[in-house]
Amino acid sequence: MYPYIPHTDKDVEEMLKKLGLNDIEQLFDDIPKDVKLNRELNIPKAKSELEVRNRLIELANKNCSLSKVTSFLGAGAYEHYIPSVVNHIISRSEFYTAYTPYQPEISQGTLQYIFEFQTLISELTGMDVANASLYDGGTAVVEAALMACAYSKRENIIISKTVKPDARKILKTYAHAQSLNVIEVGIDDGITDLNELSNLVDENTAAVIVQSPNFFGIIEDLEKVSEITHKVKKTTVVASVDPISLGILKRPGDLGVDVAVGEGQSLGIPLSFGGPYLGFMAAKKEYIRKMPGRIVGQTEDLDGKRSFVLTLTAREQHIRREKATSNICSNQGLNSLAATVYIVTLGKKGIKEVALKSTQMAHYAFDELTKSGKLKSLFNKPFFIEFALKADKTTEEINQKLLENGIIGGFDLSKEYPQYENSSLYAVTEVKRKDDVDKLKSVLEGIL
Amino acid sequence: MRNYDKLIFEISKPGRVAYKLPELDIEEKQIEDMIPKEFLSDKELNLPEVSEVDVIRHYTNISNKNYGVDTGFYPLGSCTMKYNPKINEDMAGLDGFVNLHPYQPQSCVQGSLELMYELQNYLCEISGMDQITLQPAAGAHGELTGVMLIKAYHESRNDKKRNKIIVPDSAHGTNPATAAMAGYDIIEIKSTKEGLVDLEQLREAVGEDTAGLMLTNPNTLGIFDRGIKEIAKIVHDAGGLLYYDGANANAILGYARPGDMGFDVVHFNLHKTFSTPHGGGGPGSGPVGVKKDLVPFLPVPIVKKDNGQFYLDYDYPQSIGKMKDFYGHFGMLVRAYAYILSMGSDGLKKASQMAVLNSNYLKEHLKEDYYLPIETIYKHEFVLGGLKDPLSDVITLDIAKRLLDYGYHPPTVYFPLIINEALMIEPTETESKETLDEFIEAMKKIAKEAKENPELLKTAPHNTVVRRPNEVKAARDIIVKYEG
Structure with a gap:
């Protein structure tokens, strides 16, 4: 049996x-x-x-859990404290054993939280409309690029090399299949080379994609990027953003960005060895009919009662088949609920507090680690919660020694950017304490 | 239960909080000394302010407006809404899996890699393929990966004229959408009256421009296509490849393998066949398996084993690249792995047996009152074409809405497109005879009501929290966020 x-x-x-x-x-x-x-x-x-x-x-x-070691890894996946309520809500089987809300009468729970999610993401990013989620931050960048191509009927996608490497790799995979062109913009002291960008944007440009804070943790000048890009009409500015950073940084929607995407893992989703995470997409209203994935709308029922339904479904694969805006069907449903509960739990004060405290800890760590001069800042630009440091030894050697002391060191930048040898990307968030940083500092000083 | 109808924004009150973070134990700096003022927002975010009790009550109350597999029978065709075992959830929540960063040194993640390695092997054996990638995020993402692999294969042979993918008209919408996303033109071929691939049509459709054929077997009607070997031969002889959409794999575990049927690429939906939860729409997981000719093109990395150590292998110079961040939906992989261990080879086969038995049993009863377009042995699901009574003006939508009053999630409706008034019913193996008998009774009552009191159905549902929300209005007066 x-x-x-x-x-x-x-x-x-x-x-x-x-x-x-x-x-x-x-x-x-x-x-x-x-x-x-x-x-x-x-x-x-x-x-x-x-x-x-x-x-x-x-x-x-057989794994060494981060509850037993101290990690300074980020590079697209971050440790933030997840309040207990998040797991309790997403563990309600009324939510997790349901599927796509095709029958609105018995899916108002799902439909309502998606509506709330769309509202929260729109507010965080300063955009008019958000969809009900995409697979992850990387594929969200790609979907935004494809949407921009469909929107402008053009085939050139410009992306900054400061956008996380995985996103650029996925973009190349997808672009190859559709014979779209990907043009990468170089790096100038840790940010997008704006002069090069200005030379590249032309009437064949569908999208300009940047990330802020970028892969090196540095805040990009989205306003300038928008200004440069919008010199050509119908060219879409796509910004990939860390939603937590929007607790203190200006919102992409207020800086001329047309489409904001990002990795929502920071919003109450555990690291879980890389997934499942949460891609989000929010845009100015003129993009709504080109957006991929589910969108929930408010309406009224037979009795005039407020209710929620899947809407604008004529964009989607089950209606439009090969003419759909994307093939996406299953999305990150439950993780968008986790993000909703996280944002609501932290609320107006909390999102800002997480952003501020993470910034304080990261900048404390930066100041402490660069004090002795053995580690030098790779770039000289303002950063959020992540920064790149250069040493006289390889990251591999340093990280091996750190590991012997129960510390997981920063991401080895030379793996993705060979020009940055001996350089590590350290992420520090609100979950770290002074002792964690001081221990890292003292072990590093012993190594270097 | 009280009728709760608030949005979280409507219970917000300035000054409330639902969290507490530790105080900083370092000397704080002025924010402007860390980040230049030009980048800092000068606006307050308009986010809710609620207490922890508010959060819990709000989401608990709205969860009560949902229907899940744990609530009751959910015969949503093509979606395999089987029970999601609780042990799976507990295992995916283990500290050693949850608190693991994807970039930790590989020596620190050996347990995860071992699990992925074994899962790759299990899925190879179940599908009859040579290598699996666990990277795709969902079924449609698996399809896209698979079609891109087909493209890479043809390109590697410098065979560039193959620009068409053939899709039967019974296919799931994601198939043509996927092929288009991979840069292909689509040729749709009509099914036979029995819902099978029309071999003559297929022969006419294939040619030098055929990149491949996308197919499910059993097909969308729940019928096993006996012509599969011939189909494979026709496509292969024309130089194309065969893609297997694993949406219907729950029917054939341990009985037939796509690899043995002649398919070159396969995806599985772990959230269908392997019991990982559907999560109100996701996250899913869509591993892809390939025959050895396609192995060089797989997205990187693949988990390998060498000298007892597990590692992520990026050494695939002909790889299509990456399809998503990191390595796939690891949390879902843990659940599917736990399920395969729990079921074993014997249990998986038993699951398919009972899924097929349940489907045929329901079909046999329901065809007394509902129109069964094709009389045959069905696999895990079957499709009805509305009421048997041709004079009735009660449509499938009315039947579905009336089922809500009887406490059921309705079947998939109006799909596949090749059957008028389609009701696509997939009971799965986790439902008991008693559950099926009760459902049959409800369906029979509805058929009777359709004769005696059609208005009751036309105005259904009557007992739900909302009734037939106006979708036209939603699409016309677009409200996609709360504006106060």
Whole structure:
């Protein structure tokens, strides 16, 4: 017997009888012999829950969890404190065992939180409309690029090399398939080279994509980027932003940006070895009919009662098939709920406080680590919660020694940017204390 | 239960908080000394101010307006709404999995890599393919990955004239949308009366410009296409490749493998076949498997094992590149892995048996009152074409809405497009005979009501928190955020 299969032998017998059959195998007679598998699958036999639990615990224990070591990794995935309420709400099975809200009468819970999510993301980014989520920050950048191409009917996508490397790689994969052109803009002291950008933007440009804070943690001048880009009409400025940074930084919508996307993992979603995270997209209203994915709208029911439904579905694959704005169907549903609960729980004061406290800790760490002069700042530009430092030794060597002391060092920048050898990207958020930074400093000084 | 109808913004009150963060234990600087004023916002964000109790009550109350698999029977065709085992959730929540940064040194993440490695191997065995990538985020994303792999294969052979993907008219909307996103033109071929691929049409459609064919088997009607070997031969002979959409894999676990049917690329939906939750729309997970000719093009990285150590292999010079950030939806992989261990080879086969039995049992009963366009052995799902009574003006939408009154999530409606008034019913193996019998009784009552009191159906639902929200109004007077 299997706990998730309720059929007794008697049930099976009765059900087969209704079908005029006497053997379950007869239900598979339609599979031709030459494609039928005539052996058992070569995977282990069913295990009890206790055995499964023990095996998974054994595997989990082979990892070194960040609750046992101190990590300064960021590079697109960040440690922020997740209030207990988040997990409690997303663990309600009314939410997590439902699917896409096709039947609004019994999906108002899902539809309402998506409406709230859209409102919160629109407010954070300063945009008119947000969708109900995309897979992650990287694919959100790509969807924005494709939307800009559809919007302008152009094929050139300009992206800054300060945008996180994974996003640029995914963009190249997708662009290749559609024969779109990706043009990368160089780096000038840790930010997008604006002179080069100005020379590149022309009437074939569909989108200019930047990230702020960028991959190096540095705040880009989105206003200037917008100004340069908008010299050509119908060219879309896409900014990938850290939603937490919007607790203190100017919003992309207030700086001339047309489409804001980003990784929402910072909003109450655990690191979980890289996923599932949360891509978000918000835009100026003129993009609404070109947006990918689900959008929830408010309406009224037969009795005039406020209710919520999936709307503008004529953009989507199940209606428009090959003419859809994207093929996305399943999205990050439950993670958009986590983000909603996180933003609401932190609220007006809290998002700002997380941003401020993270900034304070990161800048304290920067000041302390650069004091002795053994580590030098790679760039000389204002940063948010992440900064790049250069040493006389390789990051690999430094990180190995740090690990022996229970510390996970910064991201090795030379892996993605060979020109930045011996350089690490350190992320520090509100979950770190003075002791964590001071320990990092003293171990590093012993190494260098 | 009281009728709660507030948005979180409407219960906000200035001064309330639902969190407390530790005080900084360092000397604070002025914000302007860290970040130049020009970058700093001078506006207050208009976000809610609520207490923790407010947050919990609000979301608990709106959760009560939802229907999930844990609430009751959810026979949404093509979506495989099986029960989501609780152990899976607990395991995905283990500290060693949750608090793990994707860029930690590989020596620190051996447990995760081992799990991924084993899952890759299990999925290879279940699908009959040679290598799996766990990277795709969802079914449609798996499709896109797979079609890009097909493209890379043809390009590597300098075979550049192949610019068309063939899709049957019964296909899920994501298939043509995916092919278009991968830069292909689409040729749609009509199905036979039995819902199968029309071999003559296929023969006519294939040619030097055929990149591939996207197919599910069993197909969208729930019928196993016996002609699959011939279909594969026609496409392969023309130089094209075959893509298997794994949406319907729950019907054939341990019975037939796409790899043995002649498919070159396969995706699975872990949130369908392998019990990971649907999450109100996601996150899903869509691993892709390929035959050895396509292995060089897989997105990087792939998990490998060498000398007892697991590692992320980026050494695929012909790779299509990356499809998403990091390595895939790891949290979903943990759940699917736990499910495969729990079920084992025997349990997976049993799952398909009972899924198919449940589907045929329902079909056999329901065809007494509803129109069954095709009489055959079905696999995990089947499609009805509205009421049997041709004179009734009660449409499928009315039946679906009346089912809400009886406490059920309706089947998928108006899909596939090739059946008029389609009701696509997939019970899954986790439903008991009693549940099915009760559903049959409800469906029979509805058929009777359609005769005796059609108005009752036309005005249904009657017992839900809202009734037929106006979708036309939503699309016309666009309100997509709260504006106070």
